[in-house]
Amino acid sequence: MKLSFHYEPGNGFVSEDKGKDTLIMKDPLLENTTRISPTELLVYAMGGCSSADVVLILSRMRKNIKSYRVELDAERESEDPKTLKSVNIHYIMEGDFTKENALRAVSLSLEKYCSVSILAKRGGAHLTYSITLNGESIAKNMEA
């Protein structure tokens, strides 16, 4: 995988992958910016990677997902390099499937398939998950 970006002072680090959306990461010399920081990107990538698995697994089970949201709650270490200390991924789903289907999809993702979250976990981040299915909490801060 080859990717590149360049620095535009006052704007940020701008991706150069022509066929893809442009990503702009924040300029470290700016205090107020709407740009996303690299650490936020990592946390989004953990949730996005796992969500790709969950959506794929449920779709292969021929389950109908009515709505799907994720809330991420992350904490960094207080000492440099301030790596991720903990991340909770809260899957909030509505659809025509059972608790067992939801739990199976999330477990398969976090234990077997989600490369970004598994790398972060191996790197020392404490990874947990919560699941709310059709308004009911079926898992809360479980160890991944």
Next chain:
Amino acid sequence: MKLSFHYEPGNGFVSEDKGKDTLIMKDPLLENTTRISPTELLVYAMGGCSSADVVLILSRMRKNIKSYRVELDAERESEDPKTLKSVNIHYIMEGDFTKENALRAVSLSLEKYCSVSILAKRGGAHLTYSITLNGESIAKNMEA
């Protein structure tokens, strides 16, 4: 840090951080999409996190950066969960500073400050760097 996103089938996973740019990660059920994947985001985050350090460190040294680009070359493991196997960060800079300044900024970042790259390295990714300063290669595939 609290972040969230929701799934829009046919579009992707759409971030909900109101004060920030919208990030859309690819829909796993689509083959052709301009959206960025979570693994690509992780690789961008590694380069972006380190670049934030390098720009900050050089600016604190009161050095003038004329241009700054990064090329990332990443490889994934072939077996699930296909975590990052290796990442080379190639810093391509032009400016009024010495090789020693550039090497110092990059080393400080990759050894001490860049939380995303250091987490990935702890998680098993083989991290290397190359530096081209004012058209001259001053480091090539060095261990980070």
